[in-house]
Amino acid sequence: MIKTIIFDFGDVFINLDKTATIRELSLLGKTSNFNEIETVNNQYEIGAITTPDFIRFYQGLYPKASEKQIINAWNAILLDFPKHRLEFIQNLAKNHEYKLILLSNTNELHINWIKENITFYNDFKSCFDAFYLSHQIQLRKPESDIFEFVLQQHKIQPHETLFIDDTKENTNGASRLGIHTWNNDPRQEDITNLFTIKSDLF
The missing domain is CATH 3.40.50.1000 (HAD superfamily/HAD-like)
Structure with a gap:
């Protein structure tokens, strides 16, 4: 029972729209650092890195992107x-x-x-x-x-x-x-x- x-x-x-974040990030530029991205994402999910450090990591991958653009792309997965x-x-x-x-x-x-x-x-x-x-x-x-x-x-x-x-x-x-x-x-x-x-x- x-x-x-x-x-x-x-x-x-x-x-969720699980493809949304990748889709939105691709509009900000190109990267091939996929293994590092997965590692950092997993670290962020267990609170091993702070939100500012997480955003800085993505800005390093997409140097032309603003903090707001990174956050919006990251949150694009979330729907209703x-x-x-x-x-x-x-x-x-x-x-x-x-x-x-x-x-x-x-x-x-x-x-x-x-x-x-x-x-x-x-x-x-x-x-x-x-x-x-x-x-x-x-x-x-x-x-x-x-x-x-x-x-x-x-x-x-x-x-x-x-x-x-x-x-x-x-x-x-x-x-x-x-x-x-x-x-x-x-x-x-x-x-x-x-x-x-x-x-x-x-």
Whole structure:
């Protein structure tokens, strides 16, 4: 029986355009430093580098770009947050039937954008028993230590836990610890259909 549900944020609640940042950056110039970009992006997601240092890195790659252009390109991935998904998690929270946890790979710039543009962000956050952002806990999916951290922090059992994420490598990471998973396809599936799609677990 599932007692705890762990949710991803992007493409589970807020819609993303995962190609947007690369597309917007390409308008600012050309670079072939892709390995370094991935390394720096991952460091930023675990809070290992500051936002000013992160922006300076990208300005080094795109010297003609302003700070605002870099930030806008970085945040271009973020789209809308459909209200029906907020209502879904609010109703779930009211029932007090499950422990609800959010576990997101994210960063300071993205969260700042969300706080400024998603008017009900605080209402959304208040639905969860715990709200973990990778840059704040210095851990990121799909590494096993982030899932172990959540399990230990809340004294929950893997076989009583469901983890929902749109990225296959993340759900694979959770599965290796015995956690039930739903690798949702945001093009065809919606979190509001959770109890229909994963009815075998409830």
